[in-house]
Amino acid sequence: MNNTAETLSRHRSRRLFLRNGVAAVSAGFFLPSIAQAATQFTGHEKKLFLNNLHTGERLQSVFWIEGKFVPESLREINYLLRDFRTDEVAKIDPKLLLLIHKLHHSVDASKSAQIISGYRSPKTNAALRKNSSNVAKKSYHMKGMAIDLRIGGVDLKYLQKAAKSLKGGGVGYYPKSQFLHIDTGPVRYWT
Numbered sequence: 001m002n003n004t005a006e007t008l009s010r011h012r013s014r015r016l017f018l019r020n021g022v023a024a025v026s027a028g029f030f031l032p033s034i035a036q037a038a039t040q041f042t043g044h045e046k047k048l049f050l051n052n053l054h055t056g057e058r059l060q061s062v063f064w065i066e067g068k069f070v071p072e073s074l075r076e077i078n079y080l081l082r083d084f085r086t087d088e089v090a091k092i093d094p095k096l097l098l099l100i101h102k103l104h105h106s107v108d109a110s111k112s113a114q115i116i117s118g119y120r121s122p123k124t125n126a127a128l129r130k131n132s133s134n135v136a137k138k139s140y141h142m143k144g145m146a147i148d149l150r151i152g153g154v155d156l157k158y159l160q161k162a163a164k165s166l167k168g169g170g171v172g173y174y175p176k177s178q179f180l181h182i183d184t185g186p187v188r189y190w191t
Contacts, residue, residue, distance in 0.1 A: 046101045048077065049112035054084040058112065064101075069094055081118025081147065085127075090119040092144040095184045099168040103182065104151060106162045111152030116179045119144050140170070146183035148174075156180060164189055 046064035051057075059080045063073040077097060082089040100113060120128070120141035129135040140146035151159060156173070159180050163171045172181030173191045 046098070048097060048101060048104070050077070050080055050115055051112040052080050052084070052115045052118075054116075055080075060112075063094075063097055078119075078144075081115065081144075083119050083121045083124050085124045086121045088119070088121045090121075090144045092119065093184050095168075096145055096147060096182075099166065099182060099184060100147065100149070102166055102168070103159070103163055106166065107151060107154050107159060109151045109154050111154075113149045113151050116148040116150070116177075117141060118147050134174070140183040140185050145185060146170070146181060148179045148181045150179050 044066050045062050047060065047062045050059045050061075057080055059076055061070075061073045061076055063070050063077060074092070074094065074097075078089050078092050081092050104113060118141070120139060122142055125135060125137075125139050125142050129137065141148075150156060156175060156178060160171060160173045163180060163182050167187050168182070168184065170181065170183040170185050170188050170190075172189075174181065175191075
């Protein structure tokens, strides 16, 4: 994403967000399970600060306003979290975005979430499995339900404890590689 797109993303009007949110709801975008997960989080706006370490792209985006996801923002996040090896874009689970947001705020971080891996195509996942026993055959990354990240200025062990306390899904701790895996699958933990 270029600087112009980033600037436009940061300066969109509140009315545009609200209009898009209403359109998403009327189009059936807002699924009951997502609505239920979203109500666990308070606040009128939810914003993500993301930095894709492989592409150098950065995004600051309000993805939730007054109880509704912002479709345009979700598209931008989907693009940023694409499989950078194949350039394939997939829909990221909105519950994962809520989980990232809650994790970021639970550690009171002021710096962006540094993304190591978001969506992975089956082709990329298979290639990674050949080189590592840590890559699951049916990875949640292929479903847009997982992310590998770290947050600037936050100790990885502290981040792991915070993620586990949220009980939002899987939490994998990789201290040698300096990242944390979180997903919206069943609650489980591993190192």
